[in-house]
Amino acid sequence: MKFKILIVICALSCSFTTAPDWGFYGHRKINKMAVFTLPPELLVFYKKHIEYLSEHAVDPDKRRYAMKTEFARHYIDIDHWDTLPFNNVPTEYNLAILKFGKIQSVKDGDTSFLELKEDRASDFYKSYIEENRYDTSWPLKADEVESYLIDNIDPSATLTYENEMVKYGIHPYFLEEFYYRLVNAFEKKDEKYILKISADMGHYIGDGHVPLHTTLNYNGEMTNQVGIHAFWESRLPELYADDSYDFFVGKAEYLSDIRTHIWDMIKSSHALLPELLSKEKEVVDQFPEDQQFCYDQRLNQTIWTQCPEFCEAYHKSLEGMVEKRMQDAVLSIGSFWYSAWIDAGQPDLSDMSEVSVEDETQRKALEQSFQNGKIYGRKH
Numbered sequence: 001m002k003f004k005i006l007i008v009i010c011a012l013s014c015s016f017t018t019a020p021d022w023g024f025y026g027h028r029k030i031n032k033m034a035v036f037t038l039p040p041e042l043l044v045f046y047k048k049h050i051e052y053l054s055e056h057a058v059d060p061d062k063r064r065y066a067m068k069t070e071f072a073r074h075y076i077d078i079d080h081w082d083t084l085p086f087n088n089v090p091t092e093y094n095l096a097i098l099k100f101g102k103i104q105s106v107k108d109g110d111t112s113f114l115e116l117k118e119d120r121a122s123d124f125y126k127s128y129i130e131e132n133r134y135d136t137s138w139p140l141k142a143d144e145v146e147s148y149l150i151d152n153i154d155p156s157a158t159l160t161y162e163n164e165m166v167k168y169g170i171h172p173y174f175l176e177e178f179y180y181r182l183v184n185a186f187e188k189k190d191e192k193y194i195l196k197i198s199a200d201m202g203h204y205i206g207d208g209h210v211p212l213h214t215t216l217n218y219n220g221e222m223t224n225q226v227g228i229h230a231f232w233e234s235r236l237p238e239l240y241a242d243d244s245y246d247f248f249v250g251k252a253e254y255l256s257d258i259r260t261h262i263w264d265m266i267k268s269s270h271a272l273l274p275e276l277l278s279k280e281k282e283v284v285d286q287f288p289e290d291q292q293f294c295y296d297q298r299l300n301q302t303i304w305t306q307c308p309e310f311c312e313a314y315h316k317s318l319e320g321m322v323e324k325r326m327q328d329a330v331l332s333i334g335s336f337w338y339s340a341w342i343d344a345g346q347p348d349l350s351d352m353s354e355v356s357v358e359d360e361t362q363r364k365a366l367e368q369s370f371q372n373g374k375i376y377g378r379k380h
Ligand SMILES: [Zn+2]
Pocket: 020, 021, 060, 061, 074, 203, 207
């Protein structure tokens, strides 16, 4: 209730921050620092483009304003499906879609769900799911799919495939597919594509290290902690990363099992949620209410955000959690880039052209959607 009143008062004179994951600052920093984890064969090439990699670290968040299928790549509400260690959630995307997806039939306002024949499921996937696998829902034709189903179909009913995975986020699945796109870009020695995928991939790996990207309670709505998302991942790094975080995290390593690495990232993020939430609650309970939020000046805008002293209290109680997740993200990004290069047969990058990799038309179009557009999916 108090939160709502503040919004009304604030609407006339200030605005709230709606910074995207890790904040723009955090993503740019993580991508930049990942370059320094690379061995010399890659370091020279990546360092030449370090500004591009840093600047474009936030493209995937901007793309949420331009592309309907973008939002689900940034998170997975894994607690909708299972509890740690998530043994009931298939780590292969096709199997997960088939396990949790629904064939919906609607007739005269009545909805029912139809079941696939087990021995025809993989054929069904190839013919009617694969191409649409990143969409939320799509139509099916009764006469075409009838033979795949156990149940009889009413030919006048409206059939759709409901992809439940997209509804709750596809982060680990998409990241795995994305990794192979980078391998492919290295194989082709396509400079533009290598850099574009590398920058985007840094973003998705960064998101995967944020505990609140792995839960239905992503902004504290379920525990009366609304606003905790930006507090943890944007406000704290903005205040402390430059002065007190150590980003020299060692050398990138070859990841022989990308899928396991991705799922370990999700599990370790998710395991931090209880502490992340309980520490915030403790700080909120202990701190005088009128000293938790303050006005702050940012880029000609007055914003209403957590006061520095209040941030300090949360920062201290987390005992380095945010810093550690950012460090792990940096090392993981470097290791993904390095592993993709190895898997592509270690192509020689020293003879790459010196041309600019920036596509001005594309950059402007994305910027325009971000500035003027409406976000698809949720904000966090
Ligand atoms: Zn994101």
